[in-house]
Every structure is written in C-alpha cells, then in structure tokens.
Amino acid sequence: MRLATGDLPICNLPFANLPIPQFLLPLQTTSHILVVRPTCFGFNEETAASNLFQNGQAPEQAEFIRQQALKEFDQMVEILRGKGVKVTVVEDTPEPRKPDALFPNNWISFHADGTICLFPMLARNRRAERRREVIDQVIAEGDYNVVDIVDFTAWEEQEKFLEGTGSMVLDRVNRVAYACFAPRTxxxxxxDFSRRTRYDVIGFHATDLRDQPxxxxxxxxxxxxxxxxxxLQSIRDAAERAMVYxxxxxxxxxxxxTLEQVYQFAGNMIQLQSEAGDKLIVLSRSAYEGLPADQRQRLSRHGxxxxxxxxxxxxxxGGSARCMIAEIYLPKKG
Incomplete structure (x- = not known):
C-alpha cells in the first residue's frame, strides 16, 4: 500500500532520482561490525508484549541464562573473527540493567556517507543502551570520519518509534528501506527517516502464525x-505482498x-564479508537447520x-544473529 505523508506518498519518494557522488555509493555488505557483549541478558518484560518470539524465565534461572548467553555471544565473535570479519566488541555496563543490550542494531546504524543514525525505541529500559562510548570506540577502532549524527530519538516523546535495522531492512545499494508496521515501527x-536519509520506503503489514504483528x-x-x-506468507494483504515481491x-x-521457518529465525540472517572480500551469510544454527537443501544451495551461491x-x-x-550485529559502513578519515 502507498502511505501518505502529507501529500507525498512514502512509497514513491523521488530521492532515488537524485545523483549521489560515486565515492559515496554504499556496498550491501561490510567486513566491520559492532557487537555489544551483554552483562545482564535475560527476559525483558518491557518488550514481551510486542515480541512474541520471547519466552519467559523463572527467577532462579536468571544467572544460568546470563552465563549461557555470554557463551553463545563469545562463540559468535570467535567464529566471525575466524572467518576474517573485523568485530568491534563493546562491553555492556552493569548499571542500569539492560537485558537487550546485545541487540545494538535497534538503536544505531552507520552509513557510507559518514552519517550515524540514532533511533527511538519503544521499551524505556532499552533507551539506556544508547551510549556515546559505544560510538567513540567504533570510530577509534576504524579511524572513521563521521560527518553527521542524525538523531530520531525525539519521536519517543510522542510515543512513536523506529527501531533501526530491526524495524527496517535496508537495500543500501538501491536505497530502499523495507519496513513492516508494528508497535515498534x-x-x-x-x-522522517526517508526525508533525512534519501531512502525510499516500502511499508507493509506482516503477521505471525497467531495473526499478530x-x-x-x-x-x-x-x-x-x-x-x-x-x-511473503506473513504479508496477508495481496496488494502489499505483490508490492514487496x-x-x-x-x-x-x-x-x-515460510512462517514456520520465521519461527526458527531463518529470516534473521545477514550477509557480511571477510576483510579479504569473501562473502559470508551469517545465521543461527536453528535457522540453518530449518532451510531445506535447495534453499541452502541457492543461498550458497551468494556466500x-x-x-x-x-x-x-x-x-x-526473541532475536537472533542479525539482531546482534550493527554493520559499519563509515568512511575512513582522509
């Protein structure tokens, strides 16, 4: 569907026709990523109402779950570094408690034109994840040049949200943002994102097996x-489904x-590349096991x-491999 913003439909914004300097044209994959090592990982009650992929925990499980999450996180970092990906690891802080700190892509995105975007998040206990020291460490480790920080967080005052590259899946090469409307989007x-970043937006509605957003x-x-x-099965409206396809x-x-594969987090994958240029498709073990042989073969042609x-x-x-990764596309100084 086309969604009006004043007299200008979101799905037909003219920005794609504006010339972008050749040296600013982005790649779709990067070899440098940001991850945040969790200190207080656990079930987040403030996000549970809108994330039906989460499952509750008993109080006595809290420390075991936290330790298991740390092991999984550290193993992911080891695997990605072993594949030649540059991984910036930022340690979470114990106070205030931030159970979802290991999902940084919801509050920050890094762009090839030197822009950093900061995003409004629904859960109040997630807003403390936005820390200047995270940005400073990324810039220092990559020797990057930051031209602008585009801050969308004022929308939180109106209870309106856009949780970064969780809410949006960015086609960076063609400058299209795909987004499904939900309480967090x-x-x-x-x-506003479209106007300030020159991305066209394809907006649609997607629901799960229980017909929930x-x-x-x-x-x-x-x-x-x-x-x-x-x-596509999750996009129930035929016109929206056809538009996305x-x-x-x-x-x-x-x-x-399929929706069954979505519940195995097969949709939550990300393509990266090694510093040598080898293409990688990163996904969880459950997502991989949910892919039949023909889909694995088709994906393997791309990395x-x-x-x-x-x-x-x-x-x-309630998140997986892609949720844990914030890609870094910033230009080097000089």
Whole structure:
C-alpha cells in the first residue's frame, strides 16, 4: 500500500532520482561490525508484549541464562573473527540493567556517507543502551570520519518509534528501506527517516502464525548482494505482498521462506564479508537447520553459510544473529 505523508506518498519518494557522488555509493555488505557483549541478558518484560518470539524465565534461572548467553555471544565473535570479519566488541555496563543490550542494531546504524543514525525505541529500559562510548570506540577502532549524527530519538516523546535495522531492512545499494508496521515501527518516523536519509520506503503489514504483528521486519526478511529472503506468507494483504515481491525481484533473487521457518529465525540472517572480500551469510544454527537443501544451495551461491548456535539468546531474547550485529559502513578519515 502507498502511505501518505502529507501529500507525498512514502512509497514513491523521488530521492532515488537524485545523483549521489560515486565515492559515496554504499556496498550491501561490510567486513566491520559492532557487537555489544551483554552483562545482564535475560527476559525483558518491557518488550514481551510486542515480541512474541520471547519466552519467559523463572527467577532462579536468571544467572544460568546470563552465563549461557555470554557463551553463545563469545562463540559468535570467535567464529566471525575466524572467518576474517573485523568485530568491534563493546562491553555492556552493569548499571542500569539492560537485558537487550546485545541487540545494538535497534538503536544505531552507520552509513557510507559518514552519517550515524540514532533511533527511538519503544521499551524505556532499552533507551539506556544508547551510549556515546559505544560510538567513540567504533570510530577509534576504524579511524572513521563521521560527518553527521542524525538523531530520531525525539519521536519517543510522542510515543512513536523506529527501531533501526530491526524495524527496517535496508537495500543500501538501491536505497530502499523495507519496513513492516508494528508497535515498534511508526509511519511518521519512517517518513522522517526517508526525508533525512534519501531512502525510499516500502511499508507493509506482516503477521505471525497467531495473526499478530511481527515486531521487526528483519525477523521475516533479509537482503544481501543479489539475493533476498522474505516470508511473503506473513504479508496477508495481496496488494502489499505483490508490492514487496515486485520491488525485491527487480534487483534480487527472491528466496521465499515460510512462517514456520520465521519461527526458527531463518529470516534473521545477514550477509557480511571477510576483510579479504569473501562473502559470508551469517545465521543461527536453528535457522540453518530449518532451510531445506535447495534453499541452502541457492543461498550458497551468494556466500558461505555460517551457522552459529544461539538457542538461549533466541529463546529468551526473541532475536537472533542479525539482531546482534550493527554493520559499519563509515568512511575512513582522509
């Protein structure tokens, strides 16, 4: 559907026709990522109402769950570094308690034109995840040049949200943001993002097996170089489903996944590359196991599949491999 912002429909913004200098044209994959090592991981009651992939925990389980999440996180970092990815690890702080700190892509995104975006988040206990020292460490480790910080967080005062590259799946090359509307993804903030970043927006509604809104687009779709995975089954409106498919298929090989696979986090994958340029498709072990042989074969044409065991983080946090990664595309100084 086309969504109006004043007299200008979100899905037909003219920014794609504006010239962008060749040296600023982004890649779809990066070899440098940010991850946040959790200190207080656990079930977050403030996010549970809108994230139906979360599962509760008993109080006596808290320390065991925290330790298991740390093991899974550290193993993921080891695997990705072993594949040649540059991983900036920032330690979470114990106070205030931030159970979802290991999902930084919801509050920050880094762009090839030197822009950093800061995003409004629904849960109040997640807003403390936005820390200047995280940004400073990324810039220092990469010797990056930051041109501007675009801050959308004032929308929290109006109870309107846009949780970064969770709410949006970015086609950075073609400058299209795909977003499914839900309590964490608001039409007006999407329009603001579109105006200020020159991204076109394809907005749609997606629901799970219980016909409840899927909380983030990156749970049901992913975009890499030349391919896109998407759960078209979750987009119940025929016109919206056709719009999404038409847009993706213009530029990508579309690999359709089912809602059952979404529950295994098969939609929550991300394509990265090693510093040597080798393409990698990072996903959880459960997502990998949920892919039949033909889908694994099709994806493998676009990069090596890198499955990572994340059962604890998925079960209690309701997010997976892609949620844990904030990609860094900033330009180097000079």
């Amino acid at each position: 608001h039409e007006e903030v999407l329009a 899927i909380y983030h687009a990156n749970v049901m779709m992913a975009i890499g170089e030349g391919f896109a995975t998407v759960c 038409k847009s993706l298929s213009r530029t990508h090989e579309v690999i359709e996944i 090596e599949l890198v499955p990572i065991p994340l059962p604890t983080i998925q079960h209690y946090g």
